[in-house]
Amino acid sequence: xxxxxxTDLYELNMASSFLRHHMTGQxxxxxxxxxxxxxxxxxxxxxxxxxxxxxxxxxxEPADLDYLxxxxxxAPTLEAFGELGFTGDVFAVPEGRIVFAxxxxxxxxxxxxxxxxxxxxxxNRVSLQTTLATKAxxxxxxxxxxxxxxxxxxxxxxxxxxxCDVARLSNLVGFSGTSNVEAARRYGLEAKGTMAHSYVxxxxxxxxxxxxxxxxxxxxTTFLVDTYDTLxxxxxxxxxxxxxxxxxxxxxxxxxxxxxxxxxxxxxxxxEAGLEDVRIFVSGGLDExxxxxxxxxxxxxxxxxxxxxxxVSADAPFLDTAYKLVEYDGRPVAxxxxxxxxxxxxxxxxRAPGLEDTIARRQEExxxxxxxxxxxxxxxxxxxxxxxxxxxxxxxxxxxxAELPRxxxxxxxxxxxxxxxxxxxxxLAKAVREEHRPxx
Amino acid sequence: xxxxxxTDLYELNMASSFLRHHMTGQxxxxxxxxxxxxxxxxxxxxxxxxxxxxxxxxxxEPADLDYLxxxxxxAPTLEAFGELGFTGDVFAVPEGRIVFAxxxxxxxxxxxxxxxxxxxxxxNRVSLQTTLATKAxxxxxxxxxxxxxxxxxxxxxxxxxxxCDVARLSNLVGFSGTSNVEAARRYGLEAKGTMAHSYVxxxxxxxxxxxxxxxxxxxxTTFLVDTYDTLxxxxxxxxxxxxxxxxxxxxxxxxxxxxxxxxxxxxxxxxEAGLEDVRIFVSGGLDExxxxxxxxxxxxxxxxxxxxxxxVSADAPFLDTAYKLVEYDGRPVAxxxxxxxxxxxxxxxxRAPGLEDTIARRQEExxxxxxxxxxxxxxxxxxxxxxxxxxxxxxxxxxxxAELPRxxxxxxxxxxxxxxxxxxxxxLAKAVREEHRPxx
Numbered sequence: 052x053x054x055x056x057x058t059d060l061y062e063l064n065m066a067s068s069f070l071r072h073h074m075t076g077q078x079x080x081x082x083x084x085x086x087x088x089x090x091x092x093x094x095x096x097x098x099x100x101x102x103x104x105x106x107x108x109x110x111x112e113p114a115d116l117d118y119l120x121x122x123x124x125x126a127p128t129l130e131a132f133g134e135l136g137f138t139g140d141v142f143a144v145p146e147g148r149i150v151f152a153x154x155x156x157x158x159x160x161x162x163x164x165x166x167x168x169x170x171x172x173x174x175n176r177v178s179l180q181t182t183l184a185t186k187a188x189x190x191x192x193x194x195x196x197x198x199x200x201x202x203x204x205x206x207x208x209x210x211x212x213x214x215c216d217v218a219r220l221s222n223l224v225g226f227s228g229t230s231n232v233e234a235a236r237r238y239g240l241e242a243k244g245t246m247a248h249s250y251v252x253x254x255x256x257x258x259x260x261x262x263x264x265x266x267x268x269x270x271x272t273t274f275l276v277d278t279y280d281t282l283x284x285x286x287x288x289x290x291x292x293x294x295x296x297x298x299x300x301x302x303x304x305x306x307x308x309x310x311x312x313x314x315x316x317x318x319x320x321x322x323e324a325g326l327e328d329v330r331i332f333v334s335g336g337l338d339e340x341x342x343x344x345x346x347x348x349x350x351x352x353x354x355x356x357x358x359x360x361x362x363v364s365a366d367a368p369f370l371d372t373a374y375k376l377v378e379y380d381g382r383p384v385a386x387x388x389x390x391x392x393x394x395x396x397x398x399x400x401x402r403a404p405g406l407e408d409t410i411a412r413r414q415e416e417x418x419x420x421x422x423x424x425x426x427x428x429x430x431x432x433x434x435x436x437x438x439x440x441x442x443x444x445x446x447x448x449x450x451x452x453a454e455l456p457r458x459x460x461x462x463x464x465x466x467x468x469x470x471x472x473x474x475x476x477x478x479l480a481k482a483v484r485e486e487h488r489p490x491x
Numbered sequence: 492x493x494x495x496x497x498t499d500l501y502e503l504n505m506a507s508s509f510l511r512h513h514m515t516g517q518x519x520x521x522x523x524x525x526x527x528x529x530x531x532x533x534x535x536x537x538x539x540x541x542x543x544x545x546x547x548x549x550x551x552e553p554a555d556l557d558y559l560x561x562x563x564x565x566a567p568t569l570e571a572f573g574e575l576g577f578t579g580d581v582f583a584v585p586e587g588r589i590v591f592a593x594x595x596x597x598x599x600x601x602x603x604x605x606x607x608x609x610x611x612x613x614x615n616r617v618s619l620q621t622t623l624a625t626k627a628x629x630x631x632x633x634x635x636x637x638x639x640x641x642x643x644x645x646x647x648x649x650x651x652x653x654x655c656d657v658a659r660l661s662n663l664v665g666f667s668g669t670s671n672v673e674a675a676r677r678y679g680l681e682a683k684g685t686m687a688h689s690y691v692x693x694x695x696x697x698x699x700x701x702x703x704x705x706x707x708x709x710x711x712t713t714f715l716v717d718t719y720d721t722l723x724x725x726x727x728x729x730x731x732x733x734x735x736x737x738x739x740x741x742x743x744x745x746x747x748x749x750x751x752x753x754x755x756x757x758x759x760x761x762x763e764a765g766l767e768d769v770r771i772f773v774s775g776g777l778d779e780x781x782x783x784x785x786x787x788x789x790x791x792x793x794x795x796x797x798x799x800x801x802x803v804s805a806d807a808p809f810l811d812t813a814y815k816l817v818e819y820d821g822r823p824v825a826x827x828x829x830x831x832x833x834x835x836x837x838x839x840x841x842r843a844p845g846l847e848d849t850i851a852r853r854q855e856e857x858x859x860x861x862x863x864x865x866x867x868x869x870x871x872x873x874x875x876x877x878x879x880x881x882x883x884x885x886x887x888x889x890x891x892x893a894e895l896p897r898x899x900x901x902x903x904x905x906x907x908x909x910x911x912x913x914x915x916x917x918x919l920a921k922a923v924r925e926e927h928r929p930x931x
Contacts, residue, residue, distance in 0.1 A: 057651045059643075059670040060684030068707045074693060118676045163693055170687075174646040175654065203499075206614040207809045209649030211497045214615065216650065230499040236558045244500030247610075249816035252824040253514060253603055267508045279827050359809050368803040369647045376689035384692040387719050 055111045055132075056118070058171040063119065066164040067128040076380030078163035079397045080170065081155045082177055083375075088367035092465025093406075093455055095188045095448060096144040096156050097220055098180030100438050102173050103429055109137040109169065137165050141429035142413075144400075146184075147223055147444030148424060149451035151468050154400045154410060155425060156181065163379060170374045178372040179213065180220055186339075186364040187221040188448065190357050192460050193342035199354035200342075201243050202229040203334060204362020217362045223444045230356070238441065245273040245304050245332065257284060261291040271300025273332050276317070277307045285317045289324045302330035302353070310335065311350045318351040330354060338365065339462055385483045394476060395483045400424040401473075406454050411473035495551045495572075496558070498611040503559065506604040507568045516820030518603035519837045520610065521595045522617055523815075528807035532905025533846075533895055535628045535888060536584040536596050537660055538620030540878050542613050543869055549577040549609065577605050581869035582853075584840075586624075587663055587884030588864060589891035591908050594840045594850060595865060596621065603819060610814045618812040619653065620660055626779075626804040627661040628888065630797050632900050633782035639794035640782075641683050642669040643774060644802020657802045663884045670796070678881065685713040685744050685772065697724060701731040711740025713772050716757070717747050725757045729764045742770035742793070750775065751790045758791040770794060778805065779902055825923045834916060835923045840864040841913075846894050851913035 069075075084094060111119075111132045120129055139161025144150055156177055159166045187202070194200055202221040208214040211233075218234030228241035235242035246264055254260035261274050274291070276284025285303055292301050303321070305313050310333045321329045333345075334356035345352045359365065375393045376384055383395035397413035401421040408424075417423045428435060458466040472480070509515075524534060551559075551572045560569055579601025584590055596617055599606045627642070634640055642661040648654040651673075658674030668681035675682035686704055694700035701714050714731070716724025725743055732741050743761070745753050750773045761769045773785075774796035785792045799805065815833045816824055823835035837853035841861040848864075857863045868875060898906040912920070 054673075056673040056676060057645075057654075058672055059645055060672050060675075060682040061670065061686055062684075063672065064684055064704075064708065064712075065686055065690045068690070068704055069693070071707055072703055076693075078689075078693065080689070118672075122682065163689075167687075167689060171646050172651065175648065175651055178647045179649050205497075205499055206611050206814075207618045207812065208615065209619050209803070209808075210653040210656065211612065211615055212652050213650040214497075230501065232498055232500050232503065232558075233494075233496040235500075236496060242500040242562065244502075244504055246501055246505055247607075248826045249518075249520070249603075249607060250505045250508070252816050252826065253509070253516075253518065253819045263512055264504075264508055267511055268504065272504075363649070363803075363808040365808055368649075368805055368808040369799050372647065374646075376692050379693045386688045386692065 054115055055109060055168065056115050058168060062168050062170055063124070066168045067124060067132075069164045069167065070128065070131045075162050075164070077160055078166045078376055078380075079158055079160045079378040080166050080374050081377045081393070081398060082157040082159075082173060083155045083373060084150075084152055084181070085371040085373055086152050087467045088370070090366050090465070091185060092459035092461065092467045093149045093151065093185070093188075094181055094370070095184035095224060096148050096150045096181055097146045097184040097223065098177040099143040099146055099157055099428065101176045101180070102157065103141065103434050104438070105172055105176075106137040106141065106169060106429060107432065107434060111135065135165060135168070136432060137161065137169060138432040139165055139429070140427065140431065142397075142425040143428050144424045145426060145428075145439070145444065145447055147447035149406060149448070149455060150400075150424070151408060151470055153394070154408060154470050155398050158397055158425065160397065174372055174374050178370050180216055182364045182368065182370050183217050184220040184223055186361055186367070187217075187226060188224040188452070189339040189462060190221075190342055190361060191225040192452070193339040193346065193462060194355070195346050197346050198342060198352055200226045201354060201356045202226050202231070202361065203356035203358035205231040207359040208362040214362065219441070221361065223441055224448050225445065246275045248275065248278045251275065251278040258287040258290060261287055262294075265291055265295055265297060265301075271297045273302035273304050273330075275304045275306060277305060281305065281308060281313050282316055282320065285320050289320065289326060292326060292329060293324065298326045299328045302332050304332040304334060306333075306335045310341075310352075311345065311348060314350050314352050332356065334358065336360065343462055383479055383483055385480065387484060394472065394480050396476070396479055398425075398476070400470065404454060405456065406451065406468055408468065408470035409473050410470045410476060412476050412479065415473060415475055494555055495549060495608065496555050498608060502608050502610055503564070506608045507564060507572075509604045509607065510568065510571045515602050515604070517600055518606045518816055518820075519598055519600045519818040520606050520814050521817045521833070521838060522597040522599075522613060523595045523813060524590075524592055524621070525811040525813055526592050527907045528810070530806050530905070531625060532899035532901065532907045533589045533591065533625070533628075534621050534810070535624035535664060536588050536590045536621055537586045537624040537663065538617035539583040539586055539597055539868065541616045541620070542583075542597065543581065543874050544878070545612055545616070546577040546581065546609060546869060547872065547874060551575065575605060575608070576872060577601065577609060578872040579605055579869070580867065580871065582837075582865040583868050584864045585866060585868075585879075585884065585887055587887035587891075589846060589888070589895060590840075590864070591848060591910055593834070594848060594910050595838050598837055598865065600837065614812055614814050618810050620656055622804045622808065622810050623657050624660040624663055626801050626807070627657075627666060628664040628892070629779040629902060630661075630782055630801060631665040632892070633779040633786065633902060634795070635786050637786050638782055638792055640666045641794060641796045642666050642671070642801065643796035643798035645671040647799040648802040654802065659881070661801065663881055664888050665885065686715045688715065688718045691715065691718040698727040698730060701727055702734070705731055705735055705737060705741075711737045713742035713744050713770075715744045715746060717745060721745065721748060721753050722756060722760065725760050729760065729766060732766060732769060733764065738766045739768045742772050744772040744774060746773075746775040750781075750792075751785065751788060754790050754792050772796065774798065776800065783902055823919055823923055825920065827924060834912065834920050836916070836919055838865075838916070840910065844894060845896065846891065846908055848908065848910035849913050850910045850916060852916050852919065855913060855915055
């Protein structure tokens with residue numbers, strides 16, 4: 052696990068200044084999304100578990116301190132950094148839950164130097180993973196339980212570590228497997244795969260290639276049929292499937308051209324050959340809009356590989372996340388910058404049925420019939436429980452999705468619910484604003 | 492360095508099948524971008540150096556083989572995998588050079604199982620890094636040498652490893668530094684940073700915060716002035732700068748609101764106080780279009796932190812890369828799929844002045860007055876030279892940029908040059924197509 056230098060230089064400058072000025076008061080920072088991208092009606096909270104793992108082992112190693120010394124930090128600062136660990140508390144929304152704008156996904160309370168130093172890493176993990184889980188969730192919504200989804204993004208994700216994240220997060224919201232072998236091993240996912248055009252091309256002809264491949268995978272396989280002419284490819288697959296009698300465990304994959312038209316034509320050829328059980332798998336630049344169209348038009352597609360556009364969340368590759376100081380040494384604080392004003396104090400989100408949320412002060416009572424989204428996941432620098440299995444997050448996501456208004460779930464022009472602000476919190480915000488009313 | 496399981500399952504299935512069928516012939520795969528995103532008039536090749544590092548150490552570790560055994564690979568296959576390394580050659584375009592659609596960025600020649608297994612990793616590295624270097628290059632073009640650029644993306648890049656890549660690649664094309672401390676250490680970059688709003692908020696008032704911070708950084712610093720009211724913030728910064736006499740080494744940072752208007756107003760306040768040397772630094776959701784507007788309108792901005800939109804290449808977060816078999820066992824091959832047809836055989840790109848490129852067969856003679864883009868960077872599984880310093884790539888980029896047509900460099904509706912195909916290569920492509928003319 053990587054170290055304490057996965058941070059921005061200014062975090063170190065601020066932390067060293069806090070330490071030098073003996074500012075050791077408890078700070079609470081709130082991590083939230085300011086506003087949703089226009090293409091998003093909801094978000095799926097994720098990334099929190101990696102944050103907890105990292106916080107538990109947070110420390111500066113001797114080599115880190117040597118490097119910081121070379122940048123000019125003085126001996127007392129290096130000594131103080133060397134003694135730091137993360138000793139704070141983390142309240143957070145468990146992975147898989149649906150959240151909206153301004154709702155804290157994670158809140159850190161710790162001595163201010165510690166809480167400041169971990170900003171960059173926490174923002175990075177939660178921003179990325181919430182982005183990816185949300186994109187995958189849109190695919191699941193679009194597939195409507197009618198198309199099996201396999202994650203195929205590894206070759207064009209932003210880095211190989213992120214490729215593993217995409218595999219995990221797509222599984223969190225309901226994908227059945229991933230092409231990514233390392234992710235399958237690491238997270239206990241099902242690895243899935245077919246063949247590439249290069250395999251077909253390495254043989255003298257397509258039928259030979261199919262026969263060889265099927266012979267190597269006696270449990271049945273999926274034939275990529277579009278290397279030369281797609282419907283000829285389907286015919287070659289049919290020959291091999293019939294010859295080997297593997298109709299109950301085989302499929303064909305369409306990866307180019309007009310997939311809907313080719314799926315219909317392929318289904319007809321397969322059915323005419325008595326191969327009703329052979330599945331049709333599609334891939335090739337797909338996203339949630341393609342999946343929705345397949346379902347709406349009744350295209351005979353059994354499964355889809357969703358790759359690049361999921362793997363980079365192509366239409367909304369980032370979220371407008373913020374990690375803001377909301378309380379220092381018992382004093383609620385807020386930023387008033389134009390368009391970036393924040394709500395002061397530690398918070399809680401109260402959720403009523405239908406995902407009707409209210410952002411409240413942390414200590415407010417949870418009204419009957421509502422549940423509190425943020426849970427104490429780390430106390431005194433230690434996790435309160437080990438990382439939950441993916442099934443737990445899957446159940447949370449499924450539960451929230453069932454309650455999500457249809458207007459928020461739709462893919463185009465979604466209407467994202469807006470959390471109310473409790474009266475108590477609104478009063479606090481007003482008091483803090485008035486303290487800093489500008490001169491001019 | 493991570494292992495051989497950073498791959499898609501189908502690569503393993505194909506490789507095992509090749510080995511089982513004793514298909515050990517030499518294969519050449521070509522990695523290229525099929526077409527540029529509409530917002531891109533050129534690409535900056537990158538990622539090749541990481542590929543070479545990884546290929547040199549490519550092997551299956553015992554734990555990898557154990558996992559593959561659990562997936563059902565048989566003993567002879569596992570034994571064969573265990574003996575594999577990468578023994579091939581790599582011809583590639585050195586990092587920093589400008590390239591266009593269909594031009595090979597990298598070509599691998601190796602026994603087919605090896606060349607197939609490394610596909611996913613090579614695609615991932617080259618796709619991502621070319622995407623990021625290109626986005627950063629657009630910022631450099633827009634800043635036109637008038638605004639110093641600092642990379643600020645770490646908190647919202649897709650993962651922390653990618654954050655380090657962004658820092659390196661922005662430096663490759665001319666950024667002066669990065670906020671990312673780990674990347675600065677790893678790649679010898681200059682780490683830069685100012686302060687966050689939380690620092691200001693942790694003090695009773697803004698002027699106290701500025702005074703404390705400046706006292707800790709006697710070499711001068713940059714004051715973030717927009718926590719409460721921006722122009723009041725500038726006045727507080729002026730007080731502290733004058734009090735400490737640090738006008739020659741200080742700056743102010745604007746991070747919200749109408750940056751152009753605030754920069755003009757801030758410049759006026761600073762100049763009126765005799766602080767002509769105090770620099771104005773801007774940040775906050777900037778991209779190349781903002782930079783271009785600042786330059787065009789003569790906004791008094793000295794430096795800019797470019798973050799999220801660079802770090803995720805927000806307007807074009809992926810490239811349509813392909814890794815295609817072009818020759819097997821001496822036989823040129825090509826894929827004919829609709830919209831995805833490829834050019835057969837190992838290739839070279841001949842570059843004439845003005846970046847007028849011709850894609851040719853590898854063995855064609857390089858005409859006088861043109862240079863060959865692809866260089867043999869790895870032979871027999873070994874690098875021919877160690878990783879070049881970033882200065883080398885910077886010089887290559889600067890040289891190509893000076894030759895790039897203005898219509899390709901412009902930010903909006905760029906016109907990407909299209910490489911010609913040599914007559915010899917065109918004839919080969921035609922011959923391969925005719926071999927596989929469809930029945931129907």
